[in-house]
Amino acid sequence: MRSQIVNFLLEQQNRDGSWGFSPGKAGATEPTAYALMSLASEQSAYTSVNRGVEFLKKSQTPRGAWSISTQDSEEAAWATALAGLALLTVDGTQTCRSAADFIMSSFGKHPRPWILRLADWMRSFDASYVEENLRGWKWLPETANWVEPTAYALLFLKKFLRSVQFASAPTLNGRGGPESIIAEGELLLHQRVCSEGGWNYGNAKVLGEELRPYPLTSAIALIALQNPENSDCRRSLAYLQRAMAGERSALALCMAALCLNLYDIPAEPWMRAATVLYEETQFFRNIKTSAVALLALRSIEGQNAFRLATNVQR
């Protein structure tokens, strides 16, 4: 499966160096980032990776951000985090400082009507007050904070901080420095852990109803936190392992394998399940899923691109 996936990714690179989500589709930041990270240490992919890096560098906006794809110009923090992760992995930190600045500047609360903001302020004098509207990251501006964009942004910022001497990191007006931003972003993830462990894509509970966690979002949140000592993480790892039995999504299986590997839990059974699915469906020729599978296979070989200590591998 590994060599087939490498060949598939190499064949499906667009002329401009990007990858779309599936063959023939316009270049998008997410599959490009995953493809680059997965091909980073493949000898046969050297030229392809260089072209991908050039694509990302060219498509970065003056403010250090990326849009979701070549078909949209609006800057997106989650896409920026993924592009930044890819560049950190394959090209070092040079182009990532402005990306980090952009991501920190995108950190914020849910937009709320002024009357609710007033109510929040009044409630904050109550000793039992719990902040429900922690800052985090959104899929797009003027909407709510979500688990997956927050996890990507956290992972990027944490990897970036470990990659550079961030002594001169900017302290954005009223937002705090990167360490405090990371701490609050992590708090948001912890606040949203479902009762059985793991993460829904949003809250753990809405209108009094507990919501179910999903394997894919749980794996991504755990990758961002990377804290094996934390009780939320331990509970969520237990959930994730339970949920993997019978999982039919190759994307979820491979992301879970990447995640479990970070926590030193054997991921081979889930990659075997993913291999069976590959034989049945070729992952529906989805480029991101293929790249995540390649990343998961590499993690089992000892190279996990999401491990916080791991960076430039070329």
Added chain:
Amino acid sequence: MSKGEQSSQDSASGLSTRQYLLSTRDQQHTRRWFLQAASSLGVASLAGCTERRPTWKKGGYRKPSQSRVAILKAANYEGDLTDVILDGIRTFRLDVAGKRVLLKPNLVEYERDTVINTHPAVIGAAIEAFLKLGAKEVKVGEGPGHRRDTDGLLLASGLYPFLKDTKTQFVDLNLDDIRRIPLQSDYMGVDSLYFADSVLQSDLLVSMPKLKTHHWAGMTLSMKNLFGIVPGIKYGWPKNFLHWRGINESIVDINSAIRAHFAIVDGIVGMEGNGPIQGTPKPVGVLVFGDDPVAVDATCTRVVGLNPEKIHYLKQAGEFLGNLEEAMIQQVGSQVSTVQTRFHVIEGFRHLRS
């Protein structure tokens, strides 16, 4: 299904409970609450300034003088559904030959023992029917509202074997190429939205919803089903932007911009109660067809014993997108009264019965 396993696209929002209610649930209720709160603070005049009457462009008006809806009986999913669907399509003399058809089922979430999704047998039969009628190509496309792992949904829901058998391409509309399209109405307060390109490239868009109640919108049918053509890659999972702008408003604006040319509603087994995810299966034994989505949805609403004029988005759409009034809809096949199966609704939607 245990309480801990319950989920829904809309209720699983990342908003706090109170904020979610304020942002999406019932616009009238929301405005009332806001006005009361604002009034108590002596700023009602400021709140009143925010009220805005939605409008639609002249080109957005497409209400026909008369609509037809066909209700055809289908007792279960094991029978020959292809013939029933062929009958339904032929009733409308739909021009299929040489056309690129995109079937848009409702594929949200898979839970064993419940009926969240359009049944794969209905989708498989529709693929076969459109091919028999000479379609140049038939694709199936969906952009699930809150799951990014659509691959698992295709396999778990049982749709994949039908796609494989008929060599039909599935398009994940969340990850498709995207294109920005101007809206023909202004209920959400935005002038354009991005849509999946495969939808725009098709000649014939067929909305294939499940007959279900919806705990925010009242009913989810062929119009609400078009939420799935709005790409997650742009608007996130769930399509939070639409929720912030209002579910009812979004349904109308999406349908004013993109027309489903035909609708096939899977009402063989529907969902009552706390739909669209956590409700209870309810056999009705029908497939409902039509080329006016408003009329189709209004008829389905009557079939389950509810009043479509009390469903906010249907009432709005009935002003310019299609026919809502019973007198303007010619029923073909079974009459509503002969197949009517009253659906249980949650407390907040009891008023839809009258």
